[in-house]
Amino acid sequence: MNSAASPSSSLPLLGRYWRGLGGWNYYFLLKFGLLWNGYLNFHPLANLVLVAFLLFPIPNVRLHRLRHWLALPFGIGLFYHDTWLPGVGSLLSQGDQLAGFSASYLLELVQRFINWQMLGAAFVLWVAYLFLAQWLRFTVLVVTALGWLNIVDVAAPVVKLLPVEETPVAGRQFDATQTSPTRPVEVPATNQNLNAALESFYRQERQRQTGFPDSLPADAVPFDVLVINICSLSWSDLEATGLASHPLWQRFDLRFQDFNSATSYSGPAGIRLLRASCGQSPQQALYQPADPRCYLFDNLAQLGFSTQLAMDHDGDFGGYLSDLRRHGQLQAPLMSQQGIARALVSFDGEPVLNDAQLFSRWLQQRQAAEETRSATFFNLIPLHDGNRLPGRNETASYRDRAQTLFDQLDAFFDTLEQSGRRLMVVVVPEHGAALVGDKVQLSGLRDIPSPAMTRVPVGIRLFGTQAPARSAALDVDAPSSYLAISELIARLVDGQVFEANAIDWPSLIQGLPQTAAVSENDNAVVMEFQGNSHIRLNGGDWVLYPR
Missing domain, CATH: 3.40.720.10 (Alkaline Phosphatase, subunit A)
Incomplete structure (x- = not known):
């Protein structure tokens, strides 16, 4: 006597339909390369969610392929979100000013966005991916890397994911929590400490004011x-x-x-x-x-x-x-x-x-x-x-x-x-x-x-x-x-x-x-903290300013 399969028994069946990320592997490899060189304000969890959406097993091949196409606008939006480029809110708020630019200046700005060296590097990466994909399972590598980035991100909200040299900027040894040259005891550059430093800075600044005289003396010189x-x-x-x-x-x-x-x-x-x-x-x-x-x-x-x-x-x-x-x-x-x-x-x-x-x-x-x-x-x-x-x-x-x-x-x-x-x-x-x-x-x-x-x-x-x-x-x-x-x-x-x-x-x-x-x-705050510059975009997490 046959009975309908229970939900728990259907899960092993879905295991037959695990498929790789396909061309999306190149998308994430490109991001990893930009991240390693400091060109991204990377959001690990959002990228992991996109990977989970792309990997979830779907028996129907057509639906599986359709999902990849439906994910394209989200992938493009997430890529933009991961860059340091101005947010959508910033662009909208400056729309009137952009409309005031001359046509020749707008064309010049567009041309500045074309980086031929980066395009060349991206092409080399694409060829290397196509060649190595014959032997390597890039999906496993991508998922492993994203998992590690998320673990590190949860363990330390402000992490040093990049090979950034932390040499203090010359002449910038003044901490945002201080109004004298005295150096404080160093604390970790976590979100909590950086937010506290910024609040302390503005709290102290509210108390400062120049004392002008009520009137000039009789011997004042014009x-x-x-x-x-x-x-x-x-x-x-x-x-x-x-x-x-x-x-x-x-x-x-x-x-x-x-x-x-x-x-x-x-x-x-x-x-x-x-x-x-x-x-x-x-x-x-x-x-x-x-x-x-x-x-x-x-x-x-x-x-x-x-x-x-x-x-x-x-x-x-x-x-x-x-x-x-x-x-x-x-x-x-x-x-x-x-x-x-x-x-x-x-x-x-x-x-x-x-x-x-x-x-x-x-x-x-x-x-x-x-x-x-x-x-x-x-x-x-x-x-x-x-x-x-x-x-x-x-x-x-x-x-x-x-x-x-x-x-x-x-x-x-x-x-x-x-x-x-x-x-x-x-x-x-x-x-x-x-x-x-x-x-x-x-x-x-x-x-x-x-x-x-x-x-x-x-x-x-x-x-x-x-x-x-x-x-x-x-x-x-x-x-x-x-x-x-x-x-x-x-x-x-x-x-x-x-x-x-x-x-x-x-x-x-x-x-x-x-x-x-x-x-x-x-939409951006840049603050000197214990000899290094940190940046916060759109009220998000602080990260070390790439140099």
Whole structure:
């Protein structure tokens, strides 16, 4: 008498229908190769789930083959998820900005994604797989490797899956949990410890603030403050172009060697600079009201400085100018651009004006003005990626554009010296240009605020002083950020340094606020922790930044 087979007796029957991964083996071998070289932000469990779906035995051969085709879009999506490329949410949030790019610049960006060396390596791997598959069972190897990666991932949430050299980055020995150079006792770089370090950093930063005087003394000396905010310039870019030795960088009284811009986008960088009088805040907090004492230019305005704004562009792209006004509280009217020649065409097709002419106009207006004190925010974008010469379609040489800008600034410094005007110039870039890509991002991409992109050259120079100018710049090697600039301006705000016969620069910079290397964009956080950079994407797990 026959009876229906029980569920338990059907399981051995399914064993007859185990099939290999087939071409999916190459998919996972390709991922393993990229992972080993640091090019993936690999998610072991998600990949293991995909393998389980592909391997589960199905008796019907047609359904088995159909399953492989149905898995293709999921495999493609998972591959993208495993890369360091911007998430879908980030792309959607920047859709309006992407739509503003010129067609030639968009084509150039697409071409950058083609890596012929990687394509060649992938082809060699494909041929090797086809050849070795005659003798090796790659499915067993793939499943074993994925199983091991999942075991390691569960055992230690932040694992060193890659052959990464852990030599500390030069000049970056400052821990996110500290506000002094003292090194803490080292603890494992687990998710829990890294999250705690980030929370501790922001908790301490909320307590820090520059103390400006309520009023200036009767013997205060009037002077101007000129903050020059340059887009797309980092120490890494200077080294890549050989322009770190340009004479301009020798003309500062002070140079910050380890200044962190804390972001790799212009809008947040501008807001952070305008809010320099308070400690570093999380990215989302930049778009919320801040303590009135945080706004650097408001603090100066209350002491009698007239505030001004100048730019070599219109500020429309990405709502940059509106961000400065709404979230940086910079309400000064934009200095007239009428009659200024066009030097470049920007990535969105708008003109980039001649900076030398803008510098000249600003100085002429200051010399004719009745106000004895002023604070000007000057934003420059000639180094932005995608800028081109008028009448040309290809991006102009970054080095040529940087050489021109540095020459113009150098000549402007000559003019300021000759004018005898008392002036404090602060040159502080927004972020780097990412001229040299890494394993996380291609050249020119700035979605992730890498250390090479946020470590920017900051210089300060006083003009019109009784004391002679320094023969060589004094370097500030401590890890610093915007609060140090605000503090230094507060120390000099009475202007008496301009009448001194000698300037004790070492005393002026003693005890300047130090700030740990924590950088943040909408979907990425990069943090220095015990001498190594770690990255967290989209609120996920921390991983060691590949180098």
